[in-house]
Amino acid sequence: xxENNVDIALxxxxxxxxxxxxxxxxIRQKVIEGIRISDEEARLLFEQAPLSFLGMLADLVRNRKNxxxxxxxxxxxxxxxxxxxxxxxxxxxxxxIKHRGDGWEYTMEDMLNIVxxxxxxxxxxxxxxxxVLPQYDLxxxxxxxxxxxxxxxxxxxxxxxxxxxxxxxKKAKVSYEEGVRRIVESGVDSLPGGGAEIFHPExxxxxxxxxxxxxxWLRIHELWHAAGKRSNATILYGHIENYGHxxxxxxxxxxxQDKTGGFQTFIPLKFRNKDxxxxxxxxxxxxxxLKMYAVSRIYLDNFDHIKAYWPMLxxxxxxxxxxxxxxDLDGTIDDTTKIYSMAGSEEQNPAMxxxxxxxxxxxxxxxxxxxxxxxxx
Ligand code: V47
Ligand code: SF4
Numbered sequence: 001x002x003e004n005n006v007d008i009a010l011x012x013x014x015x016x017x018x019x020x021x022x023x024x025x026x027i028r029q030k031v032i033e034g035i036r037i038s039d040e041e042a043r044l045l046f047e048q049a050p051l052s053f054l055g056m057l058a059d060l061v062r063n064r065k066n067x068x069x070x071x072x073x074x075x076x077x078x079x080x081x082x083x084x085x086x087x088x089x090x091x092x093x094x095x096x097i098k099h100r101g102d103g104w105e106y107t108m109e110d111m112l113n114i115v116x117x118x119x120x121x122x123x124x125x126x127x128x129x130x131x132v133l134p135q136y137d138l139x140x141x142x143x144x145x146x147x148x149x150x151x152x153x154x155x156x157x158x159x160x161x162x163x164x165x166x167x168x169x170k171k172a173k174v175s176y177e178e179g180v181r182r183i184v185e186s187g188v189d190s191l192p193g194g195g196a197e198i199f200h201p202e203x204x205x206x207x208x209x210x211x212x213x214x215x216x217w218l219r220i221h222e223l224w225h226a227a228g229k230r231s232n233a234t235i236l237y238g239h240i241e242n243y244g245h246x247x248x249x250x251x252x253x254x255x256x257q258d259k260t261g262g263f264q265t266f267i268p269l270k271f272r273n274k275d276x277x278x279x280x281x282x283x284x285x286x287x288x289x290l291k292m293y294a295v296s297r298i299y300l301d302n303f304d305h306i307k308a309y310w311p312m313l314x315x316x317x318x319x320x321x322x323x324x325x326x327x328d329l330d331g332t333i334d335d336t337t338k339i340y341s342m343a344g345s346e347e348q349n350p351a352m353x354x355x356x357x358x359x360x361x362x363x364x365x366x367x368x369x370x371x372x373x374x375x376x377x
Contacts, residue, residue: 020053021048021049021050021053023044023048024044024045024048024049024053026041027041027044027045027057028053028057031057031060031061031298032060034064034301036301037298037299037301039247039248039251042243042247042250042295042298042299043243043244043247045291045294045295045298046243046246046247046291046295047243049291051287051290051291051294054290054291054294054295054298054324055290055294055323055324057294057298058293058294058295058297058298058324058325059323059324059325061297061298061301061325062297062306062325062326062327065304065305065327066304066305066327067367068365068367069327069367070322070326070327070328070329070361070364070367071305071327071328071329072328072329072330072331072332072357072361073124073125073330073331073332074122074123074124074125074331074332074354075123075124075125075126075127075158075330075331075332075333075334076114076118076123076126076127076332076333076334077126077127077128077129077333078106078111078114078115078126078127078128078130079128079129079130080105080106080111080128080130080131080136081103081104081105081106081130081131081133081136082094082103082104082130082131083100083103083104083105083131083133084130084131084132084133085131085132085133085134085167086131086132086163086208086210086211087208087209087210088197088207088208088211089206089207089208089276089277089278090197090207090208090236090239090271090276090277090278091276092272092274092275092276093131094131103131105133105135108140108143108144108147111128111144112144112147112148112151115148115151115152115155116151119152122354123155123332123334124154124155124156125155125156125157125158125331126148126155126156126157126158126159127158127159127192127331128144128157128158128159128160129159129160129161129164129192129194132163132164132167132211134171136164136168137168137171137172138168138169138171138172138174138179138182139172141159141160141164141168141183141186142182142183142185142186143186145157145159145183145186145187145188146186146187148187149186149187156189156190157187157188157189157190158188158189158190158191158192158232159183159188159191159192160183160188160191160192161191161192161193161194161195161196161217162191162195162212162216162217162219162220162221163194163195163211163212163217164195165179165180165183165220166211166212166216166217166220167211167212176219176220176223177223180220180223180224180227181227184227184229188229189229190229190230190231190232190264191220191221191224191229191231191232192231192232193231193232193233193234193265193266193267194234195211195212195217195234196214196217196233196234196235196236196249197234197235197236198214198235198236198237198241198245198246198249199214199215199217199218199248199249199252200214200241200245200248200249201213201214202245203240203241203245206240207236207239207240207278214249214252218252218253218256221233221256221260221262221263222256222259222260222262224262225260225261225262225263226260229262230262230263230264231262231263231264232263232264232265232266232267232307233253233263233265233266233267234266234267234268234269235249235250235266235267235268235269235292235296236269236271237268237269237270237271237284237292238270238271238283238284238288238289238292239271239278239281240278240281246292246295247299250266250296250299250300253266253300253303254299254300254301254302254303257300257302257303258302261302263303264303264304264305265303265304265305265306265307265328266296266300266303266305266306266307267306267307267308267309267330268289268292268293268296268306269309269312270283270284270289270292270312270313271283271284272312286317286320289313289317289321290320290321290324293306293308293321293324293325293326294324294325296325297324297325297326298325305327305328306325306326306327306328307326307328307329307330308321308322308326308328308329308330309330310329310330310352311333315352315360318360319360319363319364320364322361322364322365323364329357329360329361331357332351332352332353332354332357333351333352334351
């Protein structure tokens, strides 16, 4: 019996029949047997399962997939601009185009200089994402990606979301298929999970009506996977959506993953309420955050990894989340992102050394994922 099986047997035996909340025995049995849970069962977990029960089930799935290994990436971000033509109500980061004097707009040279700043340093990934502006068009980005690849071929480029791609493909008058072919050729290695928010139109129309739809987001990822590439997926939770919308979101991802197998990791992003048009909303409790990690780990049975983005969650909560399904942490970051500090995260200048991350993982009783330092993104 492998080390992982011992863990699973132990956890399964810990959830004694007489301690199982009413109506949840069947769910527990399914999870132990590796059988997919339904949308209704996910709803029951969200609405009625005690946190400790959720934690045990999520940990069982996490252990089955990854043992007690936790992965992380050594990365830095480039945020080309914080000016944006769109008007997402939850966004604390962007300055509308009419106030563009308050924001920044990097040139190609600025961005290449950021990449060069990391020459000789052991980073493995650059994460590029920011606002949407007309001068950052398809030709601009393809040139940027090719130049980064020419400068440092082994650096993994995780760049732009379907929000940007939908805009730049349309502006260049190319089909999604042709656009995806061009970005593959220019050297992009993977797509980050951003821009997904909540797919359901009922919510999307209220929080981010003017950017790509949920179906368009999914279609671009589908074509990206068809090109043999991998990507991530997020959910922005804890605002005006209900559990039904969260489950609908995860169902669409699970269905696409059944088709393509191209998603690597799912990243729940907790809505932060500072300085945006949804600031009147109260943020979710830590209990709700752990629930979100656990239910997604249990429901998304075809995703290998669940990621905690510690600059958003806080490093200590990220450590706790490792007992609720999380096996992937992003990342060393090196204080190169403003998205969360501007939205009210406790982490105002997010940066962790490899040593810090290793200490954090070991402190939570975890082992390092094979090949560390490595990236799952
Ligand atoms: O799409 C914006 C979110 C996302 C707020 O793929 C907010 O490895 C909370 O997607 N409160 C961008 N969230 C970040 C992102 C990401 C991060 C780390 C790793 C990966 C990956 C992807 O940030 C946006 C949006 O959903 N966001 N404003 C806010 N106020
Ligand atoms: Fe623009 Fe992204 Fe902010 Fe929306 S979330 S306003 S697309 S920067």
